[in-house]
Amino acid sequence: MSNSDSPLVMITGSAGAIGGATASLLARKGWRVIGLDVRRSERPDEFLVELVGDVSQALVWDAVLSRVNDAGGELHGLVHAAAYQVCAPLVETTEADWRKVLDTNLGSLYQAGRILHGSLAKGRASVVAVGSVHARATSANIAAYAASKGGLSAMVRALAIEWAGDGIRVNAVLPGAVDSAMLREGLRRGHLAGTGEQALLDQLANRTVNRRIGQPGEIATAIEFFLDERKSSFATGTELVIDGGATIRLSTE
Numbered sequence: 001m002s003n004s005d006s007p008l009v010m011i012t013g014s015a016g017a018i019g020g021a022t023a024s025l026l027a028r029k030g031w032r033v034i035g036l037d038v039r040r041s042e043r044p045d046e047f048l049v050e051l052v053g054d055v056s057q058a059l060v061w062d063a064v065l066s067r068v069n070d071a072g073g074e075l076h077g078l079v080h081a082a083a084y085q086v087c088a089p090l091v092e093t094t095e096a097d098w099r100k101v102l103d104t105n106l107g108s109l110y111q112a113g114r115i116l117h118g119s120l121a122k123g124r125a126s127v128v129a130v131g132s133v134h135a136r137a138t139s140a141n142i143a144a145y146a147a148s149k150g151g152l153s154a155m156v157r158a159l160a161i162e163w164a165g166d167g168i169r170v171n172a173v174l175p176g177a178v179d180s181a182m183l184r185e186g187l188r189r190g191h192l193a194g195t196g197e198q199a200l201l202d203q204l205a206n207r208t209v210n211r212r213i214g215q216p217g218e219i220a221t222a223i224e225f226f227l228d229e230r231k232s233s234f235a236t237g238t239e240l241v242i243d244g245g246a247t248i249r250l251s252t253e
């Protein structure tokens with residue numbers, strides 16, 4: 001994609017399952033996509049620019065700004081899907097890991113917002129943070145990640161208010177269990193009984209109302225909804241939980 005009349009979106013975590021599915025969907029719909037991840041994606045053709053870097057570093061966002069300026073200076077969408085998860089009891093979570101989780105998942109939106117605000121305002125952009133159901137309900141051995149996602153939800157509301165006058169909408173999508181490297185690694189934090197990846201995945205699936213885990217494309221379509229002004233123009237500061245109904249059941253059921 002290189003038509004400068006098409007909207008420009010920046011996606012973090014663009015080599016991952018949800019970020020990658022979002023990049024594919026948006027490229028198909030005619031968006032120009034700038035991707036950022038610590039690793040390269042398997043589908044470089046979908047990107048106008050694919051950057052390799054750490055979302056928590058301000059210098060990386062300066063490089064993103066320079067690419068946005070090369071592409072005309074107006075940014076119409078920002079999707080923050082990069083995240084780092086540590087599954088450990090709090091007392092075994094090192095300070096380095098605590099900081100890495102908070103800096104990657106939450107601090108990065110501070111860096112992106114601080115450095116890209118002018119471009120987002122010029123594009124009257126839509127910002128979509130990929131949060132997590134861990135902002136609403138959580139489990140043992142995942143406190144740093146849960147705290148980062150709770151913070152992200154609060155930050156979405158704060159920025160929606162702060163940036164409304166600039167024409168920028170800010171929303172969040174909160175996925176439940178969606179097939180990805182992160183989900184499969186997180187299975188081993190000891191909250192499910194049994195061993196073997198498939199058995200653990202089956203248990204997760206059985207906890208949803210529709211008895212399966214989600215696919216990354218099922219989150220990408222929700223992100224696209226929030227990005228598209230024609231579909232979600234009145235939505236700001238809100239969250240869409242997409243978890244197959246995993247968090248709706250009463251504890252008594």
Ligand SMILES: NC(=O)c1ccc[n+]([C@@H]2O[C@H](COP(=O)([O-])OP(=O)(O)OC[C@H]3O[C@@H](n4cnc5c(N)ncnc54)[C@H](O)[C@@H]3O)[C@@H](O)[C@H]2O)c1
Pocket residue numbers: 012013014015016017018019036037038039053054055056080081082083084104130131132133174175176177178179180181182183
């Ligand atoms: N998969 C799930 O079940 C699930 C559930 C709830 C929320 N989420 C959220 O969805 C988002 C996408 O995760 P996913 O499921 O696609 O997992 P994933 O592991 O496939 O993707 C995460 C991506 O983030 C990148 N990343 C990690 N640290 C980075 C850094 N410092 N700088 C740049 N990139 C970095 C990784 O390289 C990876 O490509 C995350 O925010 C995650 O917290 C996922």
